[in-house]
Amino acid sequence: MQKWYEKYPVFKSKDLYLAGSSFAGHFVPNLANALLDDNKQSKQSKFNLKGLVLGNPMLRKKLDDIAKIDFFFSREMINSSLYNEIKKECNAIDENNYFSSIKTTWSAKCKNLVFEADLAAFKTDAHNYSPQKLFDVFRPPCAKTEQDLNLGKQVPIVSTEVDMCHPLRVQFYFNLPEVQKAFHGNQTNLSYRWKGCFTANFKYNEADKDLDMLPALKNLLQQSIPITIFSGDQDGIIPIEGTLQHLEKLAEELNIKLTKEETWNSGTKEGGVKYEFGDLLKFLTVKGGNHHVTSSRPSQAFSIFSNFTINWMH
Template identity: 30%
Template sequence: MGGITLLLLWLLLPVGVMRCALSADRESDRVAELLGQPANVGFAQYAGYVAVDAAHGRALFYWLVEAAAAEAAPLVLWLNGGPGCSSVGYGASEEIGPFRIRPDGKTLYLNAYSWNNAANLLFLESPAGVGFSYSNTTLDLYTAGDQRTAMDAYAFLVNWFERFPQYKYREFYIAGESYAGHYVPQLAQLIYRKNNETQNPVINLKGFMVGNAVTDDYRDYIGTFEYWWTHGLISDTTYHNLRATCILQSSEHPSEECVKNLNTASAEEGNIDPYSIYTQPCNNTSSLKLSLNGRYPWMSRAYDPCTERYAKIYYNHPEVQRALHANVTGIRYPWDTCSDIVGTYWADSPRSMLPIYRELISAGLRIWVFSGDTDAVVPVTATRYSIDALKLPTLINWHPWYDNGKVGGWSQVYKGLTFVTIAGAGHEVPLHRPRQALILFRHFLQNKPMPQR
């Protein structure tokens, strides 16, 4: 039977029949129990695929972790960056998700500071080629970029809300980190513009939050080199050489001279973890060195604490894949935390997100930016330079915020944007400071300034 005929028959079905079909799809995505899952889990989980491009055969993998009181809680989409890295491997498994993977790679334990204490969490592996997400058109993996990633994520949401209609009109937020500093505002902008084209939008976007976020190439370079120098990671000579050869470069296409100086910086830095400069690396995770085709010259796409190794074991286990309804097409490569192909061949990447910030601030969306202050990859100085470029009026001056009487970090509230630092946290703030990250998240959802006592 032809596709058009099937579509006409579908449209002629009674509403109740269509609802039953959607409900069946949703129930088939329910995760009964994961391998090694602890007992007495008090929340529902769903996972599976949503098609985003039928012609190319692109489908994105999601994992929904509901809050215990799911009906009363907002919905938050979490995206990791790279580009090319998995929100299941990072966000769900070592940052904000409800489970942590033990070193054996086959048992789980609960994360007391999971963000599903406050919201329903939707993790999306994006774009196609990342994690379990796939395309039947191989060329798609070599031509991914910012624009298609945003369009596919939007298509995913539109189709996902049809499968989960109880979340239509629910308060909806987007959050993420690192190169999701591109994904998150770009998707927010697309949703905002699409919503303006309809009288009754089902995606009730209220705002977004990004952490240690790639924001503006020029200011990211300035702030990153300054952080390395002021924290004693590189020499005076290398600092001046980096400023002379890299500042005006596109980070997507650095010159040979810029890369040469970046590699000198890597040698001077030594065997530390640049994603968390005051903690021990898991073996050798020093990762500033790269080749000319690297996406961001100072960024390897994968943060490599030992927890990442456990994820690689766990998500390649056939029983885990069956429980998550993942890898149903028999993908010919193993699940990995990051895709080297997607990241290496990244196509379009605007130099700055600041124009999008200005548009969405004017639209009245809630925007919070946070930064772990021990990250040398996308450091707090880079973020502060980008925020300063927005020239926003200050509503609440720079001040410490507190957790049980101890300084948790610092914050400044601008007109249209709140900035928060988390003391002692690296690139993945919820990994290093889980309790403080949950405090941050709750205050973001409530749109309340960070506690000052």
């Protein structure tokens, strides 16, 4: 980023916002803290960091694995008997002592019960269960393949308002020879086709996934960096129930009170629920949004950035 500013100095004085979704709940706060540390040490021009925006961020993964069950139960996707049994059997994490170094080993019974909940929630069996459904619990996943597009078959929009086959279309598009030629891609003539990062070629560091990100967020808030977090209410991977619990814990550690809880609107439509913790931390749920709100509810995502991030910080 320093090199980029050197090449494009006109941006040095501009306000800087960092944003991302999902696993960006790890690397965006860490990057923000790195920039602030550099500001303290460097004699050169400063990074003019004005705020963070995080969508459905991974903050405390082990707790989110259990929050999925709260999500299912709150939407009547599983019954109370199964819910209570899971909560009793899988109660293996102390929220007040959440460390990645403390290995959480779910019992075989816990794992079986959670899988049973997945099948019950989506009214399916082990043979037909698709984990992809957790990213958008009320819309069916894309059932087509890239081969369908290669053969010229029509791939319809799978669900109202949201094209669940969009990632597939992107993968098909970037493999067109004329497209790769236009942006000077694949100049070494690789023997395999380009694929998006969510494939077998992309590996998360499992230990990193379990890191507690509240200390990173806490450090930013203590340096008066505003943070806006938003989450789609149809996301079963990182459900709003877990994220709200994490932020309540963060506010408690900083002795910040929940100062406002109200519905928010995007144009003439109800956007969701807005929670404000003090002056620097906001959490907004997005009605009808999935794990990727910017794709499933783009106008609401833009409204959050323009109305609750930029305007709020000015």
